[in-house]
Amino acid sequence: MSSEIRTGASRHFVLAAGGTGGHLIPAFALAGELHARGHHVALITDERGANIPGKPDYLTAHVLPAGRFGKNPLGWPKGIAAVLEGRRMALRLFDAFEPSAIVGFGGYPALPALLAATSAGLPSVIHEQNAVLGRVNRLLAGRVDAIATSYDKVDRLDPKHAAKVYLTGNPVRAEVLALREQDFPAFTEEGLLRVLVTGGSQGARVLSEVVPDGLAMLPPALRQRLQVTQQCRPEDLDAVRQRYAEHDIPAELGTYFEDMHERLADAHLFIGRAGASTIAELTAVGRPAILVPLPIATDDHQAVNTREMVKAGGARMIRQDAFQPKELAKQIQAMAMNPSSLANAAHCAFNCGRPDAVKDLADLVESMSGIDLMDVIRVGEGAAAATASARPATGSARKSAREFADQ
Incomplete structure (x- = not known):
């Protein structure tokens, strides 16, 4: 027109x-x-x-x-x-x-x-x-x-x-959509693995409880390359910061990040909830994800939201009752131990974008x-x-x- x-x-x-x-x-x-x-x-x-x-x-x-x-x-x-x-x-x-x-x-x-x-x-x-x-x-x-x-x-x-x-x-925010023109950040066998963790606007306590320990269970060759950005609830910040310090994993924590689209641009892997806007942004940009649907979501809609992205190979879904450190480490290894596997998942996620x-x-x-x-x-x-x-x-x-x- x-x-x-x-x-x-x-x-x-x-x-x-x-x-x-x-x-x-x-x-x-x-x-x-x-x-x-x-x-x-x-x-x-x-x-x-x-x-x-x-x-x-x-x-x-x-x-x-x-x-x-x-x-x-x-x-x-x-x-x-x-x-x-x-x-x-x-x-x-x-x-x-x-x-x-x-x-x-x-x-x-x-x-x-x-x-x-x-x-x-x-x-x-x-x-x-x-x-x-x-x-x-x-x-x-x-x-x-x-x-x-x-x-x-x-x-x-x-x-x-x-x-x-x-x-x-x-529809997604214009600043996020603009990232679609950028390539997936280079990920090599020696380079950093940048992980972005969010749980919606208020954070999610289960992510604060599981993710630090799950990342700590990764093989040393992968764990030593981690760089984490995680959104937490205010009451969880100190405990999560202490866990990352104990595991010697570099992590930037906050209750809110105004530049979230820039964090997404740099991320190699997303871990978080499966809200509609989250998945729309992940697929618009092309970022692989491990998704943990909110179990109390009406009609279990967050789990259903993951269906297309998981089927395409752009994400893995873990139910919250199965979301334990060992299972998280297993899924991250499957996606990130081989740099080409993570890049392929990013491409699959990208192809789901509208x-x-x-x-x-x-x-x-x-x-x-x-x-x-x-x-x-x-x-x-x-x-x-x-x-x-x-x-x-x-x-x-x-x-x-x-x-x-x-x-």
Whole structure:
């Protein structure tokens, strides 16, 4: 599609996402792409999302009520009341902002916004970051006009929605995507083995407990070449630092690294959780990994997230109950004792990446407002009928948001 068409077709879009990094990183990436194309973008989220680091200055955040629905039914009436109030507020926002489409990224704060879009007849898209369709996206899948996925196969996605599924990938931060143009750092039989260990935004205690001892069990020829960077919880820092000192392994520890993309650029091997953004970044850059899925993740989605990368040969997955020092050392040896094995795993990870994710997602979102959808997006099985010619109605064919604001 020509840049003249893009820049000449300014639209308004609303993004709705839960307040965690997993939901907001792709939302911010899409916001940046739409903004660069000349569009205006607003965000609906919760208090965490409105104040999370990394939110673009141009992206105005609107905090709406969003009820949660736990296992105890006694709390559901309160949750429903919050969703209905959030829906009313979203409709008033839509009436003032006049969006061309609403894009949901999962999480409970997205629910009232997408329900409001359905009520007002506004085109809507949901994006699923994980390899298992999340709860809120499952609730909305039958209502929205398009479903963007990050994986070829997404569990708990009803086959009856196949005609509106588009494989876009999971957008990553621009500074991470830029690393795709760099070669995998040279790794030789005498050179350093740089290991990056993270456990998500809050760290993971199991990594602090297992990784230092697992690295210490490596053969001396490999252990003496280690250089470790590890993110830890504040309360774990001293104990982890002492363990590395006892093992005589050089390690830089911190609770947060602002230059994480630069650490990733230098790393030969990643050890950590299997969140959607983590895997999207590893595959975008091409970094081999040992992944330890969070065992309490809803629908075990982190374990499912590893499926594609492990099958391709770019990663190894260890369940947390089996994540012991001896097993970790065994897996590292299998990947790193031969320099070519690690380089091959990096190549396999790289081939799983979807570097055009943010562009493809932006193309899909723009198509909801009448801009042609080009063939850069791979559609799901049976989606041949869901071409750009079958877009939802726009303009006068939509219902006015004001008609619903007081319902």
